[in-house]
Amino acid sequence: MIRLRRACSSALLAAQLAGCSGNWQSALDASGTSAISLKHLIILIVAVCSLVWMLVMVALIAALWRSRDARPASPEPGRERRLTVAVTGAVVATVLIISTFTIMSFVATRALSVAGRDELTIRVRGLQWWWGLEYIGPDPTSRFETANEIHIPVGRNVRLKLEGLDVIHSFWVPSLAGKQDIVPGRSNELTIRAEHAGIYRGQCAEFCGMQHAHMALLVIAEPQADYDTWAATQRQAAARPTDEETATGLQTFLAKPCAACHTIRGTSAAGTTGPDLTHVGGRRTIAAGLFETTRGSLAAWTADPQTIKPGNNMPMVPLTPDELRAVSAYLASLK
Amino acid sequence: MNRPVAAPDTRDIDIERTRLTDALAETWKTPSGIWGALATVDHKIIGRRYIFTAFVFLALGGVLAALMRIQLAQPEARLLGPDRYNQIFTMHGANMMFLFAVPVMEAVAVYLVPLMVGTRNIAFPRLNAFSYWIYLAGGTLLWTAFALDMGPDVGWFAYVPLSGPQYGAGKRADIWAQMITFTEISALAVAVELVVTIFKQRAPGMTLDRIPVFVWAMLVTSFLVIMAMPAIVLESTSLILDRLVGTHFFNPAEGGDVLLWQHLFWFFGHPEVYIIFLPAAGMVSTMIEPFARRPAFGYLGLVMALIATGILAFGLWVHHMFVAGLPRLGDSFFTASSMAIAIPAGIQVFCWLATLWDGRLVFKTPLLFIIGFIVTFVIGGLTGVMVASVPFDTQVHDTYFVVAHFHYVLIGGAVFPLLAAIHYWFPKLTGRMMSEALGQWSFWLIFVGFNATFFPMHILGLEGMPRRVYTYQPDLPWHGLNLFISLSAVILIAGFLLFFINAIRSARVGEVALDNPWDAPTLEWATTSPPPSYNFAMIPVVGSLHPLWDDRDSLAVANGLRTDRRELVVTTLAAAEPQAREASPRNSIWPLWAAIATAIMLIWSIFSPWAVVWGSVPVAVALIGWFWPKGAPEDES
Amino acid sequence: MREKIVLDLAKLPLHGMGTASVTWWGTLAFMLIEGTGFALAIAIYLYLMSLATAWPINAPPPDLLPGTLVTLVLLASLVPNILVSRWAEQQDLRKVRLGMVIMSIVGIVPLVVRVFEFPALKVSWDSNAYGSVVWTLLGLHTTHIITDLVDTLVLAALMVTRHGRNPRRFGDVQDNAMYWNFVVATWLPIYGCIYWLARL
Numbered sequence A: 001m002i003r004l005r006r007a008c009s010s011a012l013l014a015a016q017l018a019g020c021s022g023n024w025q026s027a028l029d030a031s032g033t034s035a036i037s038l039k040h041l042i043i044l045i046v047a048v049c050s051l052v053w054m055l056v057m058v059a060l061i062a063a064l065w066r067s068r069d070a071r072p073a074s075p076e077p078g079r080e081r082r083l084t085v086a087v088t089g090a091v092v093a094t095v096l097i098i099s100t101f102t103i104m105s106f107v108a109t110r111a112l113s114v115a116g117r118d119e120l121t122i123r124v125r126g127l128q129w130w131w132g133l134e135y136i137g138p139d140p141t142s143r144f145e146t147a148n149e150i151h152i153p154v155g156r157n158v159r160l161k162l163e164g165l166d167v168i169h170s171f172w173v174p175s176l177a178g179k180q181d182i183v184p185g186r187s188n189e190l191t192i193r194a195e196h197a198g199i200y201r202g203q204c205a206e207f208c209g210m211q212h213a214h215m216a217l218l219v220i221a222e223p224q225a226d227y228d229t230w231a232a233t234q235r236q237a238a239a240r241p242t243d244e245e246t247a248t249g250l251q252t253f254l255a256k257p258c259a260a261c262h263t264i265r266g267t268s269a270a271g272t273t274g275p276d277l278t279h280v281g282g283r284r285t286i287a288a289g290l291f292e293t294t295r296g297s298l299a300a301w302t303a304d305p306q307t308i309k310p311g312n313n314m315p316m317v318p319l320t321p322d323e324l325r326a327v328s329a330y331l332a333s334l335k
Numbered sequence B: 001m002n003r004p005v006a007a008p009d010t011r012d013i014d015i016e017r018t019r020l021t022d023a024l025a026e027t028w029k030t031p032s033g034i035w036g037a038l039a040t041v042d043h044k045i046i047g048r049r050y051i052f053t054a055f056v057f058l059a060l061g062g063v064l065a066a067l068m069r070i071q072l073a074q075p076e077a078r079l080l081g082p083d084r085y086n087q088i089f090t091m092h093g094a095n096m097m098f099l100f101a102v103p104v105m106e107a108v109a110v111y112l113v114p115l116m117v118g119t120r121n122i123a124f125p126r127l128n129a130f131s132y133w134i135y136l137a138g139g140t141l142l143w144t145a146f147a148l149d150m151g152p153d154v155g156w157f158a159y160v161p162l163s164g165p166q167y168g169a170g171k172r173a174d175i176w177a178q179m180i181t182f183t184e185i186s187a188l189a190v191a192v193e194l195v196v197t198i199f200k201q202r203a204p205g206m207t208l209d210r211i212p213v214f215v216w217a218m219l220v221t222s223f224l225v226i227m228a229m230p231a232i233v234l235e236s237t238s239l240i241l242d243r244l245v246g247t248h249f250f251n252p253a254e255g256g257d258v259l260l261w262q263h264l265f266w267f268f269g270h271p272e273v274y275i276i277f278l279p280a281a282g283m284v285s286t287m288i289e290p291f292a293r294r295p296a297f298g299y300l301g302l303v304m305a306l307i308a309t310g311i312l313a314f315g316l317w318v319h320h321m322f323v324a325g326l327p328r329l330g331d332s333f334f335t336a337s338s339m340a341i342a343i344p345a346g347i348q349v350f351c352w353l354a355t356l357w358d359g360r361l362v363f364k365t366p367l368l369f370i371i372g373f374i375v376t377f378v379i380g381g382l383t384g385v386m387v388a389s390v391p392f393d394t395q396v397h398d399t400y401f402v403v404a405h406f407h408y409v410l411i412g413g414a415v416f417p418l419l420a421a422i423h424y425w426f427p428k429l430t431g432r433m434m435s436e437a438l439g440q441w442s443f444w445l446i447f448v449g450f451n452a453t454f455f456p457m458h459i460l461g462l463e464g465m466p467r468r469v470y471t472y473q474p475d476l477p478w479h480g481l482n483l484f485i486s487l488s489a490v491i492l493i494a495g496f497l498l499f500f501i502n503a504i505r506s507a508r509v510g511e512v513a514l515d516n517p518w519d520a521p522t523l524e525w526a527t528t529s530p531p532p533s534y535n536f537a538m539i540p541v542v543g544s545l546h547p548l549w550d551d552r553d554s555l556a557v558a559n560g561l562r563t564d565r566r567e568l569v570v571t572t573l574a575a576a577e578p579q580a581r582e583a584s585p586r587n588s589i590w591p592l593w594a595a596i597a598t599a600i601m602l603i604w605s606i607f608s609p610w611a612v613v614w615g616s617v618p619v620a621v622a623l624i625g626w627f628w629p630k631g632a633p634e635d636e637s
Numbered sequence C: 001m002r003e004k005i006v007l008d009l010a011k012l013p014l015h016g017m018g019t020a021s022v023t024w025w026g027t028l029a030f031m032l033i034e035g036t037g038f039a040l041a042i043a044i045y046l047y048l049m050s051l052a053t054a055w056p057i058n059a060p061p062p063d064l065l066p067g068t069l070v071t072l073v074l075l076a077s078l079v080p081n082i083l084v085s086r087w088a089e090q091q092d093l094r095k096v097r098l099g100m101v102i103m104s105i106v107g108i109v110p111l112v113v114r115v116f117e118f119p120a121l122k123v124s125w126d127s128n129a130y131g132s133v134v135w136t137l138l139g140l141h142t143t144h145i146i147t148d149l150v151d152t153l154v155l156a157a158l159m160v161t162r163h164g165r166n167p168r169r170f171g172d173v174q175d176n177a178m179y180w181n182f183v184v185a186t187w188l189p190i191y192g193c194i195y196w197l198a199r200l
Ligand code: HEA
Pocket: A052, A056, A093, A094, A095, A097, A098, B273, B274, B276, B277, B319, B320, B338, B339, B341, B342, B345, B346, B347, B349, B377, B378, B380, B381, B382, B383, B384, B385, B387, B388, B389, B393, B396, B397, B398, B402, B405, B406, B409, B410, B413, B414
């Protein structure tokens, strides 16, 4: 199985990945601007509620304790009045606390929706069970497609246009921001901003069928310069085969049904049912966060996607061992 | 069949006690044998059946929960594949909500409400029989489909498009939709019966301020059922239409809308959770009295809290859709209304605390469950308040945090009171006491097991674990807690198992119960344990909220009813002044035929729209048979 | 426990009429259920309308004639309906029998016109969401006419049997009349919705 934690530490950005050793998909390990403010809100509300619970428990325990004394049987006006005062006081306190919570939520909600100027826009398509990404630049030439791995520059607002095509999914990278559903027929948006460089894992949060459990994605926040390099690479067409094996791999890929579903820019493969594979070898994981990308995992996936991720939309395409070796070598070379 | 109308000798006036009870028993009896059992309209027999069936579904749903916990104990476990797992969690949720939690509360009410208001049978007893058969048919349909690998797999709220014609292959989503239709018909029927029983059949003198709190709770609940269930009936019908005849309600490409589904579902779904909780709260308010040995503090406050919750319940539904992309500031309105629910909930909690504070407590099993209920329900309610905050919810929606919230309110908030109620009313139901020792053991196992199982889920949710995942990858830091949860679930299950053993054993060999073993103040304890078929030999006359405490050795009653026909008293809505000696229908097999005809029509309509046309003919025939007068004394007027 | 008799109920009638009858309350409760259902169906209509860029979607507005005819027939039917209810209250068996026959016929007429109403919608249920919702509204109301008609027919038959002469039956007739009023009353907003909102 995959060792993503190890993948992290061996990654290029190892130096900045302090967060990676802890919870890298956690609302409590916040690195995004809105996740940080949400975390503060969460801690505050949880703290106040815990206090309320403890007060209720104190009252309960005291009541149980008291019952050891013999007490007069019938209610008597004086005691009833004191109880009424206590109950009324508690209700008034409740009203005050929930009013405060409501105002706090209202303020925090407004802060979430006015996030400032967006500097990068990405179209995120939620599909059964992977993520299609289209980077929308200022001009048509700077657009490019990729899948399952989002790179963003640190400290910049990134606007995600969430588009549903099949069923409902939900975009959620807890360390960066709260979730937002992707609803067919509706255009939702979410703005994220990473305060620190790092790799943040996210996972589809709305039940979307068979492989809802394996619909993850990575967000890689890196310094602007690194991001620019990455984006430049992504814009390029796929690397040409450099040796005989990868050349055979490409040919097999084009000859088999693969090309009907996948795009590899620079080749004749232009399918759109599956993820864009132009730079698949350069992505950290394949199949929506299921495996670390290696030649081996690519081969295993291609050989039998249905056993590895039952029910997913990629069929098993029969290949001879040689073809399989060649295809996986080729895909791995697509950095 | 030509009896003299109201001949004096058929009255209960001035006749010897045994002659009176013999005559009543003859008039109200359920004949022995299969036919008698199928034709009975006795609310106690049907109520017991209903309760028993609901607990069978609890056990079945619990077994599914156990399977899920085994699967989730380790990362990438292979016990269940995604297809099975998705069916299992859907079945668990749908079964627990539609076949256990809602029906069990109504079942208890079917049994208790007529006794608590001092009447002889529920209003529309044949409808009551029909409702049970329909419920049984719905449950059987769901579980048979599951056994045939056709169980729904789209979650208990079956969001479109996943459940729609394009993505929900096979008949799985149709099974879900039709199971809903069955359970809604039965729930609506019971709601109507309860409303009319509570409005019109209260014992003379039981004015509005002398109605036991549990009965109030059932009245409010019944209105919630009446106003909320039509939403989901419409919804499941439109889903079936979309799937079967190609309508486009939920298809955005043709002017339909995906979120319409969510609005309709939660317009029903939120009241639904109070349909489960309010009866439980009513049980607590009623049971706390004998165990605190004083009247519940703040009757008016408790009743008003129930009504307020019932009204607010319809203004909250959007809090399940905070991340669906509706306008954010509109969402904030629903934050405010959701938080406002804390006020009536708080009023009730504080009143219970005040009652305990001032009471002389009797630490028997029901009280233990009530205390356990207060401890856990407040946690669940407070996490409810947390998720009611829009920004908070964007992080925890659809995670295990929400799973923790709703199990705290459902189990801590509703099942704990229910278990208390079973221990408490068991003597009335069966004539025997449940074992106190086993009861206390099961309480501690369930209480500890429950908290150990569900508390860590809050943390898992905050740590990013989504719900409805059949597995998770080993490099995610959720492994330890999941294992702990699954192990704790073993304690919880052991507790439930002990409870079941206790109940089954006690029903057969338990200590024989007195009429009023807990020295309780409400009318159901004024008759024998278990009550005779006619409930009360003479209808009680009520002068206060606690009739059995005011006068401990005699009961005010009314006479003048006939013994040769099933007769009960109809009273006015507010003041409960007698208006008529109304007849209550006799046993009849027709409700069963009607239920069978309806079931055939509904199941058939999963496959063909024509079923509605042809299937309605036998339904109409059965209904005519049901209502056609048979010239029995009950038809006299 | 000892029983002490404090009240004698022997003088009460064997059956209560109107608000003293449980069936009356039951009918009311069912009307509340169905009324909620109608209200929600209309809410769905309004909701879909608010989302659409043009309404009706890809269809002309429905023809007014058959729907308006049904409305007139239904409104006119209120007269005999209320009369039957009054006769039932007076327990006048002969008039009630006659009235039930009239109401059976009056119940069939709108159904006949309804047959022409569906094509007058000028859209099919499976062309788009607009078609789906108007067909559903109309279908829902039609089932209510049918159920009440069947009920009327059965009651009419019952009234001519020996069971007819019974205050209970007169109560049933009144409840049935109340239900017909409800069927008429719910039609008005649906009529406005289907025929007039689509012309705004
Ligand atoms: C018995 C069932 C029950 C009950 C009683 C409740 C009670 C409440 N619930 Fe819960 N809820 C569910 C069952 C229930 N819920 C279910 C099944 C779901 C999930 C459905 C699904 O997605 O599958 C759900 C989901 C759910 C959500 C959606 C979460 C999400 O999907 O992201 C929300 C959001 O607002 C919510 C809120 C509340 C609130 C505010 C209450 C309030 O009523 C709680 C009020 C109680 C208290 C607050 C405690 C007592 C009060 C005091 C001691 C006074 C002091 C208090 C304060 C000062 C705050 N619930």
